[in-house]
Amino acid sequence: MAAADHDHDHEDHDHGHGHGSELSPIEARVRALESLLVEKGYVEPAALDALIERYEHQVGPHNGARVVARAWVDPAYRARLLADATPAIAELGIGGRGGEHMVVVENTPDTHNLVVCTLCSCYPWPVLGLPPVWYKAPPYRARAVIDPRGVLAEFGVTLPDTTRITVWDSTAETRFMVLPMRPDGTETLDEAGLAALVTRDSMIGTGLPLSPEAAR
Amino acid sequence: MSGCSLDAPRPFAEPWEAQIFALVVGLQDAGVITSGEWAEALSAAIRPADAPERPADYAHWLAALETILARKRIADGTAIEGRRDAFLRAAQATPHGQPILLENDPGPG
Numbered sequence: 001m002a003a004a005d006h007d008h009d010h011e012d013h014d015h016g017h018g019h020g021s022e023l024s025p026i027e028a029r030v031r032a033l034e035s036l037l038v039e040k041g042y043v044e045p046a047a048l049d050a051l052i053e054r055y056e057h058q059v060g061p062h063n064g065a066r067v068v069a070r071a072w073v074d075p076a077y078r079a080r081l082l083a084d085a086t087p088a089i090a091e092l093g094i095g096g097r098g099g100e101h102m103v104v105v106e107n108t109p110d111t112h113n114l115v116v117c118t119l120c121s122c123y124p125w126p127v128l129g130l131p132p133v134w135y136k137a138p139p140y141r142a143r144a145v146i147d148p149r150g151v152l153a154e155f156g157v158t159l160p161d162t163t164r165i166t167v168w169d170s171t172a173e174t175r176f177m178v179l180p181m182r183p184d185g186t187e188t189l190d191e192a193g194l195a196a197l198v199t200r201d202s203m204i205g206t207g208l209p210l211s212p213e214a215a216r
Numbered sequence: 217m218s219g220c221s222l223d224a225p226r227p228f229a230e231p232w233e234a235q236i237f238a239l240v241v242g243l244q245d246a247g248v249i250t251s252g253e254w255a256e257a258l259s260a261a262i263r264p265a266d267a268p269e270r271p272a273d274y275a276h277w278l279a280a281l282e283t284i285l286a287r288k289r290i291a292d293g294t295a296i297e298g299r300r301d302a303f304l305r306a307a308q309a310t311p312h313g314q315p316i317l318l319e320n321d322p323g324p325g
Contacts, residue, residue: 021316023307025300029278030232032299034239035318036291043242051238051245055227097241097251120258121272130227130237136272138262172255 055130063094064127064177065198067104068209069191072182081179082106089127098125098175105168106179107205112163113178114152114205116144117170124175128203135204145169155206178205185212233274240281249284257284 023031037043067089071078081088085102089095102124105113117123118141123131134140143151148165152158159165168176180202186194189212197215201207228234243249261280262270270276285291299318306321 020308021310021312021314023304023316024232026275026278027230027232028300028303028307029282029296030235030239031303031316032296033278033281033285033291034235035303036295036299037239037243037285040290042246042248042290043239047245048235048238048242051241052228052234055237055241056234060227097244100251117272120255120262122255133271133273138269138271141269141272172251 055125059096059125060129061127061198061200061203062195063092063129064124064200064203065195066092066191067094067127067177068179068198068203069195071104071179072186072194073191078106078179085177094126096126098123099127101174102127102177103168103174104177104179105166107181109181110162110164112152112159112165112205113176114144114148114165114167115170115176115178116141116167118142118145119169119171122170122172122175124170124177127177128200132200152206155201157206157208178203180209183209183211228274236274236277236281240277243281248288248290253284254280257281 034043034048038045067081070092071081077088077091080091081104085104086095086099088104089099089102105115107113117135121131121136123135140151145167148167149159152165170176180198182194183197186197189197193212197210197212199207199210202209228237240249240254244251244254257280258272258277261276261283262272264270282291282293282296285296286293301324302318302321303316305324306318307316309320309322310316
């Protein structure tokens with residue numbers, strides 16, 4: 001059985017060599033669009049390359065984690081963040097497309113916040129990067145609203161019955177981020193140490209920050 | 217570079233996903249489409265009239281962008297299909313491991 005599989009792999013390999021390169025139908029369509037748009041002057045190749053570089057390597061949840069950690073150590077910053085998130089986030093040098101109008105919602109012992117985009121996949125790119133696959137999938141889009149407690153349970157998050165869950169629906173205009181509660185036992189950590197506890201999911205609301213023990 | 221413990225999977229599973237993403241954002245940066253137009257087109261693309269709702273993945277980004285470009289008369293279906301076929305022919309004419317360039321399209325037939 002294993003030998004047969006091995007032979008089969010080789011056949012595929014040889015097949016490719018004899019017949020030039022292959023583009024999948026979807027790859028060919030994307031190349032066609034790019035080529036037409038460049039030709040007509042709507043986009044520039046260098047700008048496209050720069051965008052890909054930015055979203056592959058620079059933008060990501062480590063940005064949001066810096067915002068959260070700052071809010072945990074600096075009450076004045078926290079107040080500015082909750083009052084008007086976009087300029088507060090910009091104070092840390094974070095901003096750009098997908099973050100033009102940010103709203104940060106704070107978890108408390110009484111209220112847990114959960115973010116979804118029921119329309120499509122609106123997401124605060126500058127602070128969280130690009131959304132995970134499940135965030136874009138129909139089950140999450142639908143169930144986050146009608147059964148948030150059930151969704152949280154699937155993510156391994158169980159909250160006290162007394163904690164109210166508020167669901168925020170991000171749109172192209174307004175994108176939400178959760179400010180999670182600072183974990184216990186973190187009094188001695190500095191800002192960088194705190195940022196390391198902040199997970200992507202804790203800023204969407206489908207998770208909680210790591211404990212200092214778990215992060216070690 | 218961040219040196220933190222966040223779960224940060226690669227944002228794009230394949231290069232074409234990054235390409236379509238960059239096109240959509242690049243067109244917004246250039247003011248050709250607005251973020252509202254984009255959300256509306258993507259939302260429509262993932263809600264076919266005769267089938268269940270679909271994921272807002274990059275394949276549906278492509279479909280949504282094609283719809284917008286046709287509506288704005290920037291690139292219609294015929295132009296896109298013609299250019300796609302040219303790339304498919306160019307690929308076939310390109311030895312493995314070399315870049316697939318449009319000028320290597322030997323032409324139809």
